[in-house]
Amino acid sequence: MATIFDVAREAGVSTGTVSRALNHRPEVDPATRTRVEEVAARLGYRADPLARGMVTRATATVGLIVPDVASPFFHELARGVEDVASAHGQLVVLCNSDRRLDKELQYLAALRAHRVGGLILAGAPHEAPPDGELKEKGPPAVLVIRRGPPGARWPAVLLDYAAAVRQQVAHVLALGHRRVGYVNGPPAHDNAAARLAGYREALADAGVGFDAQLVAEADFTIEGGYAAARHLLGLEGSDGPPTALALANDYMALGAMQAVRARGLEVPGDVSVVGFDDFVVARLVEPRLTTVRVPMREMGARAMRLLLGEMERRRDRVSGDADDVGGDREEFVPTELVVRESAAPR
Amino acid sequence: MATIFDVAREAGVSTGTVSRALNHRPEVDPATRTRVEEVAARLGYRADPLARGMVTRATATVGLIVPDVASPFFHELARGVEDVASAHGQLVVLCNSDRRLDKELQYLAALRAHRVGGLILAGAPHEAPPDGELKEKGPPAVLVIRRGPPGARWPAVLLDYAAAVRQQVAHVLALGHRRVGYVNGPPAHDNAAARLAGYREALADAGVGFDAQLVAEADFTIEGGYAAARHLLGLEGSDGPPTALALANDYMALGAMQAVRARGLEVPGDVSVVGFDDFVVARLVEPRLTTVRVPMREMGARAMRLLLGEMERRRDRVSGDADDVGGDREEFVPTELVVRESAAPR
DNA sequence: CTGAAAGCGCTAACAT
DNA sequence: ATGTTAGCGCTTTCAG
Numbered sequence: 001m002a003t004i005f006d007v008a009r010e011a012g013v014s015t016g017t018v019s020r021a022l023n024h025r026p027e028v029d030p031a032t033r034t035r036v037e038e039v040a041a042r043l044g045y046r047a048d049p050l051a052r053g054m055v056t057r058a059t060a061t062v063g064l065i066v067p068d069v070a071s072p073f074f075h076e077l078a079r080g081v082e083d084v085a086s087a088h089g090q091l092v093v094l095c096n097s098d099r100r101l102d103k104e105l106q107y108l109a110a111l112r113a114h115r116v117g118g119l120i121l122a123g124a125p126h127e128a129p130p131d132g133e134l135k136e137k138g139p140p141a142v143l144v145i146r147r148g149p150p151g152a153r154w155p156a157v158l159l160d161y162a163a164a165v166r167q168q169v170a171h172v173l174a175l176g177h178r179r180v181g182y183v184n185g186p187p188a189h190d191n192a193a194a195r196l197a198g199y200r201e202a203l204a205d206a207g208v209g210f211d212a213q214l215v216a217e218a219d220f221t222i223e224g225g226y227a228a229a230r231h232l233l234g235l236e237g238s239d240g241p242p243t244a245l246a247l248a249n250d251y252m253a254l255g256a257m258q259a260v261r262a263r264g265l266e267v268p269g270d271v272s273v274v275g276f277d278d279f280v281v282a283r284l285v286e287p288r289l290t291t292v293r294v295p296m297r298e299m300g301a302r303a304m305r306l307l308l309g310e311m312e313r314r315r316d317r318v319s320g321d322a323d324d325v326g327g328d329r330e331e332f333v334p335t336e337l338v339v340r341e342s343a344a345p346r
Numbered sequence: 347m348a349t350i351f352d353v354a355r356e357a358g359v360s361t362g363t364v365s366r367a368l369n370h371r372p373e374v375d376p377a378t379r380t381r382v383e384e385v386a387a388r389l390g391y392r393a394d395p396l397a398r399g400m401v402t403r404a405t406a407t408v409g410l411i412v413p414d415v416a417s418p419f420f421h422e423l424a425r426g427v428e429d430v431a432s433a434h435g436q437l438v439v440l441c442n443s444d445r446r447l448d449k450e451l452q453y454l455a456a457l458r459a460h461r462v463g464g465l466i467l468a469g470a471p472h473e474a475p476p477d478g479e480l481k482e483k484g485p486p487a488v489l490v491i492r493r494g495p496p497g498a499r500w501p502a503v504l505l506d507y508a509a510a511v512r513q514q515v516a517h518v519l520a521l522g523h524r525r526v527g528y529v530n531g532p533p534a535h536d537n538a539a540a541r542l543a544g545y546r547e548a549l550a551d552a553g554v555g556f557d558a559q560l561v562a563e564a565d566f567t568i569e570g571g572y573a574a575a576r577h578l579l580g581l582e583g584s585d586g587p588p589t590a591l592a593l594a595n596d597y598m599a600l601g602a603m604q605a606v607r608a609r610g611l612e613v614p615g616d617v618s619v620v621g622f623d624d625f626v627v628a629r630l631v632e633p634r635l636t637t638v639r640v641p642m643r644e645m646g647a648r649a650m651r652l653l654l655g656e657m658e659r660r661r662d663r664v665s666g667d668a669d670d671v672g673g674d675r676e677e678f679v680p681t682e683l684v685v686r687e688s689a690a691p692r
Numbered sequence: 693c694t695g696a697a698a699g700c701g702c703t704a705a706c707a708t
Numbered sequence: 709a710t711g712t713t714a715g716c717g718c719t720t721t722c723a724g
Contacts, residue, residue: 003700003701013710014711016710028710048701053716055704056703056704069415070421075415086453092439093407094438096425096429096432114395114405114407297416361718362696366720375694394716396718397716397719400699
């Protein structure tokens with residue numbers, strides 16, 4: 001491999017000049033610059049990332065921490081991140097935290113030691129990280145579907161869960177359903193409250209009263225969805241069981257469909273079902289699942305672009321320490337209702 | 347961050363000694379070693395990966411190239427790789443080749459420049475890489491479901507497709523079916539020939555004659571599976587259509603199930619269907635799909651372990667250049683038949 | 693068994 | 709505008 005030294009000799013200049021020329025520093029003479037570029041190209045010179053990293057304290061690499069790449073949500077995100085990263089010459093280091101704080105912290109340390117130029121953290125660990133764990137002198141970071149400690153505001157790519165659920169529930173309401181059950185995720189989950197709020201908003205928009213009996217909670221699994229739906233479908237009393245079920249993810253919706261059938265009823269003939277996320281299975285089952293699409297890949301791409309911006313800003317701020325202006329960028333990405341056949345007019 | 351210099355001063359030795367002690371070199375005095383270790387621990391010293399990489403020409407990082415992490419196959423593999431990598435203090439850099447040789451080559455160059463200590467390449471690009479592209483002075487590499495150029499033998503984790511398909515087809519044969527259709531992947535695909543061979547072997551084992559009419563090809567998609575199954579189901583003539591269908595992946599099996607229904611028939615009542623891969627959807631559809639499980643996560647883990655071995659060997663071979671003994675390790679992982687409800691006795 | 697010192701390849705001050 | 713030079717933090721000869 002040719003080194004900067006070879007280029008310098010061949011071009012008849014010093015290594016300093018080669019460095020400046022190749023790093024697009026404005027002060028180099030145009031003639032020198034082209035000469036250096038030519039020589040570099042001829043020699044196939046590529047700056048050694050490690051050597052450069054040693055002095056700049058950063059490499060062309062970003063760390064991506066997700067709870068689990070093997071989950072349908074996060075591998076799409078990873079793809080989105082990697083796509084724009086590679087388009088910008090950045091390598092991405094993949095880490096699975098399993099939502100465990102200790103693993104996350106460990107990765108953070110390793111990533112920092114390896115001098116990644118940036119960090120994308122998706123999905124919060126179950127325990128909250130000690131305040132400022134990231135803040136201190138680390139590389140720029142952006143969060144995805146996760147917020148930093150209140151106060152310290154991190155750039156983030158977020159989902160407006162309330163709006164998304166509202167969209168989901170409004171769909172069956174528009175179809176004429178009045179008794180709409182909602183199966184939320186575990187109450188402790190980050191966005192359970194926002195989801196419930198969205199459900200209530202949709203109801204209010206349609207002038208339908210809220211009935212606490214119609215709300216259940218489950219753990220995002222098929223079995224959980226099955227049990228919750230079974231419970232809701234068994235509701236008795238003056239108002240009777242729901243004619244439509246909205247669930248906090250597609251797996252639970254699949255469980256709900258099974259529960260409907262187990263009762264001898266049909267989807268969507270007797271009960272409409274609407275999911276959330278638009279996992280691949282949604283269009284593979286029969287009937288195909290009407291759901292709300294969460295654009296994970298797009299979110300990954302957005303996160304990476306945001307990060308690139310932060311990284312650039314950090315570089316520029318080398319001396320002109322212009323005090324983090326224009327900070328706290330939080331981007332909300334829109335969800336999309338995907339109408340298929342699992343929900344029909346009342 | 348404490349540097350090796352701090353440790354040296356604090357322990358009253360030279361940096362050379364600290365380096366040797368911390369790298370478990372045999373020649374250091376036991377007393378010196380423990381003292382150095384204590385000081386290092388107290389100072390929270392961690393060797394800088396880049397600085398070390400500059401001199402050893404390798405970092406504690408491995409590159410993983412897959413066609414696409416977002417596909418059900420490869421994100422499981424990635425998880426397996428990452429699990430054992432992190433257990434061994436290695437970071438993994440994720441790359442998506444999209445099966446394009448140019449992208450793969452580009453990643454290879456970047457990874458090499460970043461001094462990854464090893465490489466895992468899964469799934470071949472459509473075009474074959476120029477011979478020896480990897481060979482030359484690169485870090486150790488292991489292949490997964492992919493073979494190197496003939497001659498040069500790479501360590502690899504492979505699947506015996508013939509055996510797996512034989513297992514798949516034998517299942518319906520054992521169920522009493524005699525007319526078994528097989529939908530293969532595209533003929534150009536790496537293992538199409540092996541799969542077909544497996545199909546024929548199963549037939550031969552059961553004393554059933556081979557009928558070329560019963561074999562179709564499709565592109566691994568639902569639609570492809572649908573079309574191929576539709577064709578097979580429409581077969582006329584003395585022997586009639588198949589009563590069972592085996593397909594080269596689960597998506598095509600889903601399509602086949604739809605094709606059966608489109609004909610007014612039932613699965614498995616009228617036609618049995620067996621898939622391949624055991625994607626998550628296999629147990630989510632109705633009836634649940636009987637299929638052959640390909641242990642991708644396990645394969646990823648195996649690949650990483652294999653690679654770790656190669657990396658260690660490479661380090662040891664620093665001076666005692668003992669000519670690559672014990673090379674060409676190819677490991678075949680077993681598949682497993684997962685019996686569910688989509689295939690029933692004739 | 694240990695110390696001294698020479699780099700690994702590059703960037704960034706500091707001169708000029 | 710460009711050359712010189714001092715590191716960045718570590719490993720590894722080479723001496724002793």
